[in-house]
Amino acid sequence: MTDDPPGETYWKVANGIRLTGMPEFKRSLSETEIWQVSVLLANADKISDAVKQELKPDFPGGPMPPNGPGRPGMGKGGIPPGPPPPVQH
Numbered sequence: 143m144t145d146d147p148p149g150e151t152y153w154k155v156a157n158g159i160r161l162t163g164m165p166e167f168k169r170s171l172s173e174t175e176i177w178q179v180s181v182l183l184a185n186a187d188k189i190s191d192a193v194k195q196e197l198k199p200d201f202p203g204g205p206m207p208p209n210g211p212g213r214p215g216m217g218k219g220g221i222p223p224g225p226p227p228p229v230q231h
Contacts, residue, residue, distance in 0.1 A: 146183075146184070147184075148177070148180045148181055148184045149180075151179075151180040151183050151184055152176055152177060152180040155167050155171075155176050155179050155180055155183075156168040156176050167179075
């Protein structure tokens with residue numbers, strides 16, 4: 143995406159890319175955050191090693207899982223809530 147104009151990257155981040163596994167982020171990121179991601183991606187080839195290190199996830203093996211600690215849908219302490227109670231008929 144470093145070759146794409148930031149506006150095009152914004153659209154891709156906001157709406158996702160069909161059939162690629164890239165989800166939309168317009169429901170989980172603000173407009174400002176989407177622009178920040180877009181500009182970051184547009185300049186990804188210019189990022190220094192020090193900045194890359196800062197951006198590295200703290201989780202072993204890769205990025206923070208969806209609904210990780212502090213994310214919507216997580217229970218206390220970043221632990222997923224248990225299954226819903228069974229429906230009584």
